[in-house]
Amino acid sequence: MKRSESKSYTLREIVERFGGEVIGDSGTAVGQVATLEKGQPGTIAFLANERYLPQARTTRAGAVILAASMRDATDLPRIACDNPYAYFARVSDLLNPPRQPVPGIHETAVTDATARIAEDAEIGPLSAVGRNARIGPGCAVGPGCMIGDNVVLGKGVLLHANVTIYHDCVIGERVILHSGVIIGADGFGLAMGEGEWIKIPQIGRVVIGDNVEVGANTTIDRGAIDDTVIEEGVKLDNQIQIAHNVRVGAHTAIAACAGIAGSAKVGRHCRIGGASGIAGHIVIADHVEISAHTLITKSIEKPGTYTGAYPFDANREWRRNAAQLRRLDELAARVRTLERKLAALERSKS
């Protein structure tokens, strides 16, 4: 854990900011968050799940955030609130404020003379900013980032080290892109002509809304003709592939290693599991949850949870069942035959 020299806050100061009720000594000061398991005096932990009730009784943390319904789970000074996990997120953000940009362009950065870079933006060492790019106020561009021609970064964008943004892409306000992210590479647009693939120029852009976060090594391809769009508040984990002309609806969260194929439309407030896939041109409704390792091959019109992972087993059991799976259609036919014969027998008997 980072041993930061962060400022401390009393429980009273915290509830003044974020609401909730202090139970116990409201003058208790906390300077860092911790888990119940490893909490020490001076830290604040949280309890959001009954499974951790025993830990709440034994934790050495200085204070605990918990649900009003579990208000008596500990004798420690505590804050009771409606949504302890979200409350914890806010307290952690208070105690661990994001690093602020250090205004200025590093002497080793290569910025085109036509780029417009806000005075208070930070352009890190060994990064490059292309022609007519616009870097908004409060942006921090990490070392080794390559920003193409005409790219627009809104206010307060944070690019970690080694991010790549191709020409013409548009990034909203307060967006965070992690290292290795590639925005705007060409979509996989190919036409087959006489035994060879012909490349289709990818002339669309990537347009990313406000408050989006994109995890390390995730790739979002530019549109073939129209744009690829990531709406506001979307959260993408690492190693995700978003193909050309996909639209991801606002506040949807996608876990690592998922892949969304070309022109698919994912609704708002969806939760897409790790290593899942969505086929091309599929439409997914709002509030859909897709389990990990699931391939969605048809559009989904109703909210709900959808699953398609093979249940794992010890290899010997898996072998037996998988062998039968390859004969399942035949098995079903045999059951039909049995039903027919049995019905005949029953008739003949009566």
Add this chain to the structure above:
Amino acid sequence: MKRSESKSYTLREIVERFGGEVIGDSGTAVGQVATLEKGQPGTIAFLANERYLPQARTTRAGAVILAASMRDATDLPRIACDNPYAYFARVSDLLNPPRQPVPGIHETAVTDATARIAEDAEIGPLSAVGRNARIGPGCAVGPGCMIGDNVVLGKGVLLHANVTIYHDCVIGERVILHSGVIIGADGFGLAMGEGEWIKIPQIGRVVIGDNVEVGANTTIDRGAIDDTVIEEGVKLDNQIQIAHNVRVGAHTAIAACAGIAGSAKVGRHCRIGGASGIAGHIVIADHVEISAHTLITKSIEKPGTYTGAYPFDANREWRRNAAQLRRLDELAARVRTLERKLAALERSKS
């Protein structure tokens, strides 16, 4: 979409280049491609699928490329041809010509004195070229690219920003590598010796043929002893993993997130679906199509389509069926018992 100031062409000029038949006003000029849905005057769209016939009737595009069989799908000026999608690709390329390299080595690039760099090649800012590397005529090396010792880039290679090529690898002519591509990292070669892994030096190379395109963040490992080979005209999408000593046959296309394990041989003109996998040492014939999310565990000798994704379902249905799947071998045994008993009953009855 990029609002380029591109040159316009009349339909007459286009068919003079690419063939096909103009129907309607052959003097109609178009300056950009568009979809039927969003086309505007001055743009040219295409119709390759009967599903879009209604859009062809209402499009505001200035002209349409379509199949001869659908020649009356619109009253707009149009070009009828055999393969409208390939034709569209060629027209789009005409209207959106690739950016040409700007000859010269950027002052911030680090090029070894022994590297041989063609006079008309472009070496972007903050890139590095190693000892004895050879950069062919017409190459464009983007910013932040790291090119190892003895690497060879053929004529007209395009490296987008932040590409990495390890020592000794060979890249053919007109190859395009997108950002984040890693060519020639060590294969996963390990021997187990007394409880610890021993690294096997990976001394082969990666050899990439002409006209290959590799998508963002795709990795191609160098061979363990012999080379890893990507033949001419292969198209790789993003986030693909090609292990050591794989050979991918000419003109095969592989969709995003696929993984090809060590020493597998993929045939020519194959189409490999997204997030599919090919096990090590497998041999896949030419003209094989593999569906998305499919794991190929045995060699495939015949052309055709092969599939192995679990069919997704609403979670409740999936749970029920998956529970039975884990008892499928037992179910098959019960059906065999039923068949035996029923046969005995039938015999006793006759």
Add this chain to the structure above:
Amino acid sequence: MKRSESKSYTLREIVERFGGEVIGDSGTAVGQVATLEKGQPGTIAFLANERYLPQARTTRAGAVILAASMRDATDLPRIACDNPYAYFARVSDLLNPPRQPVPGIHETAVTDATARIAEDAEIGPLSAVGRNARIGPGCAVGPGCMIGDNVVLGKGVLLHANVTIYHDCVIGERVILHSGVIIGADGFGLAMGEGEWIKIPQIGRVVIGDNVEVGANTTIDRGAIDDTVIEEGVKLDNQIQIAHNVRVGAHTAIAACAGIAGSAKVGRHCRIGGASGIAGHIVIADHVEISAHTLITKSIEKPGTYTGAYPFDANREWRRNAAQLRRLDELAARVRTLERKLAALERSKS
């Protein structure tokens, strides 16, 4: 293959270093390793699998490493030993010694004045080293690497080009990180509050033990509160995702494209197949083997092999079986009905 000018060794010199028994002319000198298939005079190949016995009879290699049990598989000069593959690894390492760092900081590198860099370490061109970072003796930092504040690299660490390490992470001795690796990006920590995701600051670190190797474009996220830990001797292939607070036990090997979700604990000496997944908070015992494309959704307490890939088939067969799979619960119910009816018939008959 690299045509290195490497030093030659006689078989006698080799067994003096690594043990084993020479059969035939112990003065035979070899300067490079090769496969049986492509071996030439002056190279040494290995035979570890009976499948390759025919190649051992016809190889043109100068010498062969083989198991004592196959000592007569060839008439060539040969070394018989217990574990020919591990022996081969050691011989190849002898003939292909790793490139040694060239001490010094390249003039284009950007190193903070507070960073402590060992005198014999190599800092490549266009790389950056942050505040208070410590680079140990014998380290080689490739071109384009970005090393954050307070990062610690132990002795003899090798970073290939374009590696990114976020602030505060700790890398053990003799670790190898391949290009595109991202260590310490934020974990996917989000709390849902009133329809919008709230980011949870990720204040843990990544701590990597000695002798770990990490493949190209693999990502390892920093811990949310406590650390993400990769124990000594772990080998990670390319394109792997390790989420926050995961612990991977010593000497475990994970194949490409696998994903380990948050807080999962993987045991020691495990082998995790390509594109497999491990769900969050799962615990995997030591010596567990997981097959490719398998999703582990429950903790595994016993060593053994676990599998969960759908068996692929020709698309037509797959369609038939998959359709029945979606009715499997119903099929099982029909079998139960048959069993009941048949039992009634049998009873009525007796």
